[in-house]
Amino acid sequence: ETVLRIGTGQAAAELQNVILQDVAARVKERTGGQLVLQLFPGGQLGSERDVHEQVKMGAPIITIVDSGYFANYANKDVGILSAPFVFKDYEEVTKVLKSDLAKSWLAQGEKNGIKMLAFNWFFGDRHIVGRKGYPKVSDLAHVKFRLAPIPIYIDSFKALGVSPVTLDFAEVYSALQQGVVDAAEGPTGSIYSSKLYEPAPFVTKTGHVKQVLGLMMNKTVFDSLPADQRAILIEEMLAGGERYSKQGADRQGDLQAQMQKAGVTFVTPDIEGYKAAVLPIYKDYKDWSPGLLDKVRAIVGAQM
Amino acid sequence: MTLLLIGIMVLIGLGMPIAFAVLIPCALYFVAAGLPEALFAQRIASGTASFPMLAIPFFVLAGEIMQRGGIARRLIDVARVSVGHMRGGLAQVGVLGGALISAVSGSATADTAILSKTVSREMVREGYPRGFAASVAAVAGVLGPMIPPSIMMILYGLMAEVSIGRLFMAGVVPGIVIGIALMIANLLVMRQHAIEIPLRPKATMADLVQAVRRGFWALMFPVFVWVGLRGGLFTPTELGAFVALYCLVVSVFVYKELKLEELPAIFQESALLTAIIMFILASSTGLNYAIAWERLPQTIANWFLATSDNKFVILMIINVLLLLLGLALEGPPLLIILTPILVPLMTGLGVDLVHFGVVLVFNLTLGALTPPVATLIFVASTIVGCSSSEFMRYFWVIFGMLLLSLLIITYIPAISLFLPNLIYG
Amino acid sequence: MLIKRLVQRAENFLPGFLLALMTVLVIIDVLCRYILNVSFAGSAELATAFFVWLVFIGSAGAVRKLQHIGIEGFSIFIPQAGKPWLHLFMSTAILVVSLHMTRIGYNLSMNSWDREIDMVGIPYFYVYLAIPISFALMAIHSAAQIIDILRNWQDAECVRLKTYTDPEV
Ligand code: NA
Numbered sequence: 001e002t003v004l005r006i007g008t009g010q011a012a013a014e015l016q017n018v019i020l021q022d023v024a025a026r027v028k029e030r031t032g033g034q035l036v037l038q039l040f041p042g043g044q045l046g047s048e049r050d051v052h053e054q055v056k057m058g059a060p061i062i063t064i065v066d067s068g069y070f071a072n073y074a075n076k077d078v079g080i081l082s083a084p085f086v087f088k089d090y091e092e093v094t095k096v097l098k099s100d101l102a103k104s105w106l107a108q109g110e111k112n113g114i115k116m117l118a119f120n121w122f123f124g125d126r127h128i129v130g131r132k133g134y135p136k137v138s139d140l141a142h143v144k145f146r147l148a149p150i151p152i153y154i155d156s157f158k159a160l161g162v163s164p165v166t167l168d169f170a171e172v173y174s175a176l177q178q179g180v181v182d183a184a185e186g187p188t189g190s191i192y193s194s195k196l197y198e199p200a201p202f203v204t205k206t207g208h209v210k211q212v213l214g215l216m217m218n219k220t221v222f223d224s225l226p227a228d229q230r231a232i233l234i235e236e237m238l239a240g241g242e243r244y245s246k247q248g249a250d251r252q253g254d255l256q257a258q259m260q261k262a263g264v265t266f267v268t269p270d271i272e273g274y275k276a277a278v279l280p281i282y283k284d285y286k287d288w289s290p291g292l293l294d295k296v297r298a299i300v301g302a303q304m
Numbered sequence: 305m306t307l308l309l310i311g312i313m314v315l316i317g318l319g320m321p322i323a324f325a326v327l328i329p330c331a332l333y334f335v336a337a338g339l340p341e342a343l344f345a346q347r348i349a350s351g352t353a354s355f356p357m358l359a360i361p362f363f364v365l366a367g368e369i370m371q372r373g374g375i376a377r378r379l380i381d382v383a384r385v386s387v388g389h390m391r392g393g394l395a396q397v398g399v400l401g402g403a404l405i406s407a408v409s410g411s412a413t414a415d416t417a418i419l420s421k422t423v424s425r426e427m428v429r430e431g432y433p434r435g436f437a438a439s440v441a442a443v444a445g446v447l448g449p450m451i452p453p454s455i456m457m458i459l460y461g462l463m464a465e466v467s468i469g470r471l472f473m474a475g476v477v478p479g480i481v482i483g484i485a486l487m488i489a490n491l492l493v494m495r496q497h498a499i500e501i502p503l504r505p506k507a508t509m510a511d512l513v514q515a516v517r518r519g520f521w522a523l524m525f526p527v528f529v530w531v532g533l534r535g536g537l538f539t540p541t542e543l544g545a546f547v548a549l550y551c552l553v554v555s556v557f558v559y560k561e562l563k564l565e566e567l568p569a570i571f572q573e574s575a576l577l578t579a580i581i582m583f584i585l586a587s588s589t590g591l592n593y594a595i596a597w598e599r600l601p602q603t604i605a606n607w608f609l610a611t612s613d614n615k616f617v618i619l620m621i622i623n624v625l626l627l628l629l630g631l632a633l634e635g636p637p638l639l640i641i642l643t644p645i646l647v648p649l650m651t652g653l654g655v656d657l658v659h660f661g662v663v664l665v666f667n668l669t670l671g672a673l674t675p676p677v678a679t680l681i682f683v684a685s686t687i688v689g690c691s692s693s694e695f696m697r698y699f700w701v702i703f704g705m706l707l708l709s710l711l712i713i714t715y716i717p718a719i720s721l722f723l724p725n726l727i728y729g
Numbered sequence: 730m731l732i733k734r735l736v737q738r739a740e741n742f743l744p745g746f747l748l749a750l751m752t753v754l755v756i757i758d759v760l761c762r763y764i765l766n767v768s769f770a771g772s773a774e775l776a777t778a779f780f781v782w783l784v785f786i787g788s789a790g791a792v793r794k795l796q797h798i799g800i801e802g803f804s805i806f807i808p809q810a811g812k813p814w815l816h817l818f819m820s821t822a823i824l825v826v827s828l829h830m831t832r833i834g835y836n837l838s839m840n841s842w843d844r845e846i847d848m849v850g851i852p853y854f855y856v857y858l859a860i861p862i863s864f865a866l867m868a869i870h871s872a873a874q875i876i877d878i879l880r881n882w883q884d885a886e887c888v889r890l891k892t893y894t895d896p897e898v
């Protein structure tokens with residue numbers, strides 16, 4: 001029997017770990033117990049970045065990776081998948097993921113020793129949570145805004161006029177409470193579980209990032225598995241991704257309803273205005289190959 | 305896995321520096337397990353490459369400045385005018401002084417060293433037995449990790465993913481309970497050994513006012529910590545940096561007992577001490593990976609759950625096991641090894657992780673008082689200059705009171721949780 | 730000899746200097762956040778990188794000065810004649826593991842050119858480099874100690890086994 005360990009950063013009870021347990025059970029059953037997946041949630045194997053690195057070194061580990069980090073192992077262009085305000089919905093993202101462009105990215109990843117088993121785990125939309133609603137871009141001028149230390153987030157939100165503050169996520173609640181920052185952004189799940197809506201009862205539904213995760217492992221380790229196990233592993237990871245995305249979307253709706261009941265106001269913003277302010281910075285974005293944005297928009301078939 | 309743990313114990317027993325006693329068997333384990341070579345190096349590096357860990361050097365630095373800059377002495381003066389006239393006067397000053405110093409410093413060893421050099425030496429001059437004087441300083445050190453700030457609580461909070469602010473607040477009331485237990489213990493020792501020391505005169509109101517005024521900036525310190533954390537002004541790491549700055553400004557510009565020329569030496573010594581602590585921690589990160597890789601926590605949890613599924617029984621078994629482990633190991637190394645093993649078990653049993661943190665930290669601190677490996681005893685008896693048999697004569701009664709406090713803190717969670725729940729809701 | 734002096738100087742000076750730098754960095758970051766309303770993205774990451782260097786270079790110095798914490802344990806039962814062997818064993822084990830760490834630490838750093846310190850844009854290579862350099866220093870120090878033990882076999886002091894002593898006593 002072969003044992004592969006799955007390392008994730010989120011707590012054991014989170015949806016992605018529940019689904020991964022389920023995937024592990026199915027894989028074990030379908031391979032007659034020959035391929036065993038053991039789940040190590042909650043950063044037991046190290047921080048997300050550390051575990052990515054371990055995969056690259058050749059450890060027998062599967063890990064979950066955000067498109068932004070996968071960019072480091074494949075092609076910097078992958079980063080466009082997590083660039084704020086590029087995509088309208090997951091259909092658009094899916095179109096790109098199924099395109100030849102994305103296939104070339106995955107091929108580059110494999111050349112660098114990283115095999116993406118499934119790149120269809122949709123994490124959910126990111127929105128703005130603040131002490132006020134921000135329907136128009138002009139409302140964000142000089143707002144003290146907490147951002148994760150990710151260059152493309154900082155660049156795009158600067159284009160919206162905010163004063164970015166990089167604080168540890170654990171400190172965001174009290175920072176909002178004290179007015180150290182006026183707003184932050186994040187996925188619905190985090191806004192709910194960290195109770196950010198208590199000090200900041202306005203959620204502006206920008207949905208600026210349609211976050212997509214993938215499951216990656218070392219190419220050499222992957223190739224060392226028998227062909228049937230490889231096929232089963234990929235099938236089950238893709239199927240798991242579909243369940244994850246579906247249940248995640250349902251959950252987002254539930255969470256919004258619960259927050260509304262708790263008195264949170266949901267604001268629908270002028271999303272075209274937001275896009276008009278941000279997209280120009282991607283024209284010749286420093287990390288990407290020239291003309292990437294146009295190429296992606298062409299795949300999606302949408303107007304700028 | 306078993307071989308790995310035995311290897312570590314044997315090397316420690318042989319007198320190998322603890323960091324290497326952990327590092328060497330772990331390096332062998334990683335090679336034997338066929339893991340990528342660079343992975344082990346990555347684990348060792350990542351044990352230190354985390355911003356919240358920076359709280360440790362900052363609190364070490366603050367402690368170093370406090371020792372040299374007159375803050376500690378002023379706090380002891382306040383204790384002296386408050387409880388010095390009671391029966392067992394100076395011994396009680398040791399306890400209260402220990403509590404006040406603990407509110408500035410982050411570690412037990414530093415507190416005991418300060419108390420040994422000040423209160424214990426004074427006790428000997430006044431006619432107390434040396435063993436008693438050393439015992440007072442050694443045991444008062446356990447208040448250090450309980451009363452915030454606390455390096456042990458930071459370590460636990462980081463590994464168990466529990467709010468460090470909550471943990472800090474959770475240590476306050478247990479710290480007071482322990483302080484009261486120690487004061488009662490002093491009276492018991494005085495009676496048991498028929499120690500007769502003439503009572504000191506009660507300090508006048510004027511003395512009290514003067515001591516408090518002279519120590520004002522030092523006494524303001526806990527207020528500063530409180531406001532900083534409660535107000536969310538700083539993260540615990542940033543708080544550490546400001547605590548160091550505060551101690552520095554007070555020592556140099558207000559008390560004028562520290563010269564700026566002494567700063568390079570202070571930074572050097574703090575950095576060296578930090579490196580020594582963190583190197584053990586870095587090695588243990590490799591061990592933690594091996595423990596997780598082999599799913600040891602699950603195995604241990606199953607073993608415990610097979611014994612009993614009553615959390616009170618399991619807590620008792622764990623306390624006893626920890627005390628036994630504490631004979632040979634202590635403090636940070638044990639905390640680092642055990643937290644990842646025990647926290648999943650506690651979560652499964654429904655034990656509050658903040659409460660468990662307080663129990664774990666207190667229990668492991670007691671390890672520094674149990675021979676053969678007992679840092680606090682070494683420090684106190686070396687500085688005071690007494691033999692271990694002399695020390696033990698007075699020590700056992702006091703240690704018994706500490707065990708009683710451990711029981712109370714383990715089985716009445718409200719003692720720990722009352723304050724954090726009041727503050728953080 | 731000049732190199733030896735330089736290494737010793739660096740081991741003594743660098744950790745303290747880095748600690749001062751980290752303190753200043755964190756304090757300035759907080760002050761800027763409240764007073765100037767801007768935050769330096771990357772200052773926390775940079776301070777963390779300094780910390781890695783502080784810990785490992787400081788540990789190398791502590792190997793040279795035999796300051797790492799250990800316990801007496803059951804070594805007190807080992808007869809006098811056995812003690813030089815015990816010291817030899819410990820120094821050799823430290824030498825071997827340090828050489829191993831130097832090698833795998835070097836591999837780690839060479840593999841980390843493409844991982845950057847968040848928001849600073851400096852390759853992680855420069856963070857991880859602390860490992861091979863510090864362990865190489867530890868290897869050199871423990872080799873020197875082995876030579877020392879072999880030269881003074883009879884009266885090899887129980888240097889490793891000394892317990893806490895307060896300098897003021
Ligand atoms: Na303390």
Ligand code: NA
Nearest residue numbers: 630631674677
């Ligand atoms: Na002990």
